[in-house]
Amino acid sequence: MTVETGAERQDIEPQESHARRWRGLGWGFVAKLLMMALVNALGLSLILSALNVEAWGILVASTVLLVIADLVYFMRRTLPLKYILPGLVFLFVFQVFTLGYTGYVAFTNYGTGHAGSMEQAVDAALIQDERRVEDSPSYPLAIVQSDGELGFAVTDSEGFVLVGTEEDALEAVDGASVDESGTPTEVPGWEIVPRSELFADQDLQQQVVDLRVPVSDEAVDGSIRTRDGLSGAIYTSSLEWDEDALTLTDTETGTVYRASDTGNFVADDGSTLPAGWVVTVGFDNFVRAVTDATLAGPLLKVTAWTFVFAILTVLTSFGLGLLFAIIYNDPRIRARRSLRTLFILPYAFPAFMSALLWRGMFNREFGIINDWFFFGADINWLGDPFLAKVVILWVNLWLSYPYWFLVCTGALQALPGETMEAARIDGAGRWRQFRSITLPLLMVSTAPLAIASFAFNFNNFTIIYMLTEGGPPFPGTSGLGSTDILISAIYNISGVAGGAADYGLASALSIVVFVIVGIISAIAFRQTRKLEEIQ
Amino acid sequence: MRKQIGMGAAFVATAALLAACSSDPEPAETPSAEAETSETAEAPSGEGAELVVWTDAEREEALATAAEQFEADTGATVTLVQKNFEDLRNDFIAQVPTGEGPDITVGAHDWLGALIEAGVVNTLDIGEKAADFQEVALDAMTYDGQLYGLPYSTEAIALIQNADLVGDTAPTTWEEMIQMSVDAGFEDRPFILFTNGTSGDGYSAYPLQTSFGAPVFVQDESGSYTTEVGMGGEAGEAFAQFLYDNGADGTGYFTDTIDYDTSNELFSSGESPFILQGPWMPFFDGGDMNLVVSPMVTAGGEPAAPFVGVQGFYLSSQSDNALLANDFLVNYMATEDAQRTLYEADPRVPALTALAEEVSTDPVTAGFVESAALGVPMPSIPEMGNVWEIWNAAEIQLITGSADDPAATWNDMVSELEASIG
Numbered sequence: 001m002t003v004e005t006g007a008e009r010q011d012i013e014p015q016e017s018h019a020r021r022w023r024g025l026g027w028g029f030v031a032k033l034l035m036m037a038l039v040n041a042l043g044l045s046l047i048l049s050a051l052n053v054e055a056w057g058i059l060v061a062s063t064v065l066l067v068i069a070d071l072v073y074f075m076r077r078t079l080p081l082k083y084i085l086p087g088l089v090f091l092f093v094f095q096v097f098t099l100g101y102t103g104y105v106a107f108t109n110y111g112t113g114h115a116g117s118m119e120q121a122v123d124a125a126l127i128q129d130e131r132r133v134e135d136s137p138s139y140p141l142a143i144v145q146s147d148g149e150l151g152f153a154v155t156d157s158e159g160f161v162l163v164g165t166e167e168d169a170l171e172a173v174d175g176a177s178v179d180e181s182g183t184p185t186e187v188p189g190w191e192i193v194p195r196s197e198l199f200a201d202q203d204l205q206q207q208v209v210d211l212r213v214p215v216s217d218e219a220v221d222g223s224i225r226t227r228d229g230l231s232g233a234i235y236t237s238s239l240e241w242d243e244d245a246l247t248l249t250d251t252e253t254g255t256v257y258r259a260s261d262t263g264n265f266v267a268d269d270g271s272t273l274p275a276g277w278v279v280t281v282g283f284d285n286f287v288r289a290v291t292d293a294t295l296a297g298p299l300l301k302v303t304a305w306t307f308v309f310a311i312l313t314v315l316t317s318f319g320l321g322l323l324f325a326i327i328y329n330d331p332r333i334r335a336r337r338s339l340r341t342l343f344i345l346p347y348a349f350p351a352f353m354s355a356l357l358w359r360g361m362f363n364r365e366f367g368i369i370n371d372w373f374f375f376g377a378d379i380n381w382l383g384d385p386f387l388a389k390v391v392i393l394w395v396n397l398w399l400s401y402p403y404w405f406l407v408c409t410g411a412l413q414a415l416p417g418e419t420m421e422a423a424r425i426d427g428a429g430r431w432r433q434f435r436s437i438t439l440p441l442l443m444v445s446t447a448p449l450a451i452a453s454f455a456f457n458f459n460n461f462t463i464i465y466m467l468t469e470g471g472p473p474f475p476g477t478s479g480l481g482s483t484d485i486l487i488s489a490i491y492n493i494s495g496v497a498g499g500a501a502d503y504g505l506a507s508a509l510s511i512v513v514f515v516i517v518g519i520i521s522a523i524a525f526r527q528t529r530k531l532e533e534i535q
Numbered sequence: 536m537r538k539q540i541g542m543g544a545a546f547v548a549t550a551a552l553l554a555a556c557s558s559d560p561e562p563a564e565t566p567s568a569e570a571e572t573s574e575t576a577e578a579p580s581g582e583g584a585e586l587v588v589w590t591d592a593e594r595e596e597a598l599a600t601a602a603e604q605f606e607a608d609t610g611a612t613v614t615l616v617q618k619n620f621e622d623l624r625n626d627f628i629a630q631v632p633t634g635e636g637p638d639i640t641v642g643a644h645d646w647l648g649a650l651i652e653a654g655v656v657n658t659l660d661i662g663e664k665a666a667d668f669q670e671v672a673l674d675a676m677t678y679d680g681q682l683y684g685l686p687y688s689t690e691a692i693a694l695i696q697n698a699d700l701v702g703d704t705a706p707t708t709w710e711e712m713i714q715m716s717v718d719a720g721f722e723d724r725p726f727i728l729f730t731n732g733t734s735g736d737g738y739s740a741y742p743l744q745t746s747f748g749a750p751v752f753v754q755d756e757s758g759s760y761t762t763e764v765g766m767g768g769e770a771g772e773a774f775a776q777f778l779y780d781n782g783a784d785g786t787g788y789f790t791d792t793i794d795y796d797t798s799n800e801l802f803s804s805g806e807s808p809f810i811l812q813g814p815w816m817p818f819f820d821g822g823d824m825n826l827v828v829s830p831m832v833t834a835g836g837e838p839a840a841p842f843v844g845v846q847g848f849y850l851s852s853q854s855d856n857a858l859l860a861n862d863f864l865v866n867y868m869a870t871e872d873a874q875r876t877l878y879e880a881d882p883r884v885p886a887l888t889a890l891a892e893e894v895s896t897d898p899v900t901a902g903f904v905e906s907a908a909l910g911v912p913m914p915s916i917p918e919m920g921n922v923w924e925i926w927n928a929a930e931i932q933l934i935t936g937s938a939d940d941p942a943a944t945w946n947d948m949v950s951e952l953e954a955s956i957g
Binding site for chain 2 (some may be wrong): 121127194366382469501
């Protein structure tokens with residue numbers, strides 16, 4: 001019965017789920033209840049800790065997910081969803097979110113010089129601008145309070161205790177007492193704030209850190225600040241922040257730094273303050289990758305080599321693996337099983353270890369490749385742009401042919417014997433058999449794997465980084481090299497290793513790579529469907 | 536009353552304080568000894584407060600020891616978070632703005648430019664304690680005239696010689712050193728220059744470069760580097776010629792085959808008597824080699840000044856416990872005891888002058904201290920990553936002989952640098 005109408009379906013009582021069944025002992029339901037209790041406990045603890053550290057994004061996401069999970073598992077109508085929900089959650093958390101976030105970063109200027117908010121950039125500018133008055137001594141200091149107003153009490157070099165607040169400049173007070181180190185212990189009219197109170201209350205601590213007590217009524221004299229709550233010194237600051245106009249003004253030189261669209265404070269003469277903030281920059285990052293003269297040229301070469309690398313790696317390793325698979329599939333060979341096991345060895349080693357070993361073996365002067373196989377010739381394997389590419393392909397071939405050997409051996413053994421026999425009877429030679437029967441049938445099962453292998457090698461960072469680090473470098477300032485593939489070039493450009501990171505540009509390029517791999521895979525998978533028609 | 540304004544900031548400061556006293560008050564009474572109870576009676580004051588400090592594995596134990604005293608004195612908790620040293624910089628830049636960063640992190644001084652651009656690091660004021668530190672260490676942690684970190688160690692490369700092969704007299708010129716090697720039968724490889732394989736390493740070749748009078752950036756009067764490229768001109772060309780003459784197309788002393796493992800292997804197995812390297816090399820650990828460490832020989836006539844690297848502690852600009860963190864850094868970590876603990880856990884030359892002298896009784900350490908004394912801190916501008924790449928690439932081309940015109944190659948590199956720094 002292949003056709004099922006709706007009317008018929010109604011007649012059939014759907015089988016009740018074990019997890020819902022009340023009949024009998026109801027163990028299924030109990031088990032579900034326990035599992036869901038666990039899920040809820042986990043979710044609640046996540047929500048509470050997110051609340052605790054004020055991570056609102058995580059809070060909302062985990063609340064929504066928890067509610068959905070409870071609905072799905074306790075409502076009758078959502079029965080089918082319960083099978084796919086765990087998978088969907090993982091897809092959402094680990095794929096969609098990562099992809100979305102990378103997409104978001106690609107449209108910002110997030111990087112070393114643009115790491116936080118504008119508020120934080122202003123903080124940084126003010127911090128970097130405030131300087132201790134040269135030769136200002138350190139004064140023993142106590143934090144004092146009166147009617148909720150905070151102030152500093154300091155002892156000057158002659159033993160006078162002076163008190164001041166943010167509004168009122170320092171003024172001497174009578175009748176104060178100090179301890180041996182000179183710290184005021186008693187100030188008439190003021191209550192000393194003990195350090196314990198200070199450390200226990202972060203808001204108070206912040207107020208003390210932010211408090212500047214002017215030394216005199218003249219602002220140029222500077223003001224007392226404390227960094228540790230024990231001593232104070234005189235500081236001056238020349239930058240002034242205007243919250244409404246979004247400008248920082250240097251009161252000494254009169255220079256006005258304005259907040260620009262690019263996330264920097266820029267003066268009229270073009271000079272900028274060091275710290276910037278994150279802003280969205282639209283398609284700038286994508287445009288830069290293709291128009292920046294120092295980047296565009298090398299990136300084009302890198303892209304071409306990435307394709308060459310990925311395609312040649314798949315072709316060579318597939319070819320070699322298939323060749324060995326056919327040879328070692330011949331029943332006349334003894335000890336096939338043990339030999340096959342040995343073939344897997346390169347595949348079993350960690351790839352980065354193998355790459356490092358090969359790097360040493362290809363050393364021009366001390367490596368055994370030159371010493372043993374080229375009679376001590378001085379061949380610059382890793383320093384020559386062409387040879388370095390050959391080395392990369394060779395090592396990757398060594399690393400990946402065992403995989404194809406495995407796959408092809410399995411596929412060969414699954415080929416229908418009668419088809420081969422029919423071909424033989426029809427008088428097909430060995431080559432004809434291979435070309436017209438074996439290979440097409442093999443491709444049906446291996447082509448999707450070849451596409452996956454292409455996508456993997458397209459982003460095979462490990463081998464490039466461990467073997468050549470992308471070198472030898474292109475001439476010029478791009479920082480890229482002859483063996484860089486797109487993903488290692490992105491790593492270089494992002495500057496994570498160098499200090500001046502540009503995550504925005506790196507994310508934009510990652511998305512381009514993602515799109516390329518996606519399109520190629522889609523086309524290739526479409527093509528493989530034609531292969532299936534052979535069967 | 537206050538006519539003195541403008542006559543020097545210090546004078547103003549003092550004058551202002553005096554002015555405030557002009558109402559002629561009594562000086563505060565200093566309590567008698569019996570009344571003095573505050574030191575002993577003071578309860579731990581930081582109860583419940585928590586300081587988060589990022590550190591790498593090597594310093595974790597030393598920090599834990601130093602933190603114990605602080606915890607006992609203040610009642611605050613110090614939480615140490617261990618990370619890979621290489622990850623600290625980027626994690627700090629990424630996490631401080633989100634509020635998830637630590638209060639304090641361990642770090643290298645050449646991160647400073649990036650940290651400042653990212654706005655994640657706070658200034659530090661160690662007051663009178665500054666006098667106790669080596670000047671080079673404070674200079675390294677200073678950016679645009681402001682101190683940003685508490686230094687604790689300095690390091691620099693120096694000439695290491697195998698005394699069993701060439702005797703224990705340290706050479707002073709390039710010719711002298713080569714002669715010593717050749718006399719001892721090492722004409723193939725009289726000296727090992729680390730090139731990080733085929734990548735090139737401007738850092739290791741730098742003492743040779745400065746001996747030609749070609750510092751990477753022009754130095755200001757205090758000796759610190761500006762951002763004006765200083766290695767062009769005749770001096771730079773002479774150094775380029777020197778590299779070329781000793782590379783594959785010349786004597787062959789320099790090759791692009793020396794990476795970390797190779798250099799360690801060649802030197803420790805006695806294949807070559809001289810190497811220009813730092814105190815981190817594994818062959819120091821065995822202690823069975825008879826080694827002499829001295830400042831690098833001069834090849835161009837001027838002193839061979841290495842880059843000095845400084846490590847220290849940075850304070851987050853977004854710390855919620857700024858007072859406590861400052862207290863910890865200035866009043867605990869800047870003390871001789873704490874710095875000695877750090878030295879014992881991970882022997883790098885201490886930044887405190889007194890301690891550095893103390894550990895210089897060891898001749899090997901003394902050699903590195905002497906070499907570092909010639910040097911200036913490695914530049915910490917954020918563009919350094921780019922500078923290294925361009926610089927290394929040019930040097931390796933000269934060494935392999937793939938560039939035929941040393942002066943032209945060098946000058947191209949200099950103009951590329953100027954373009955990339957902008």
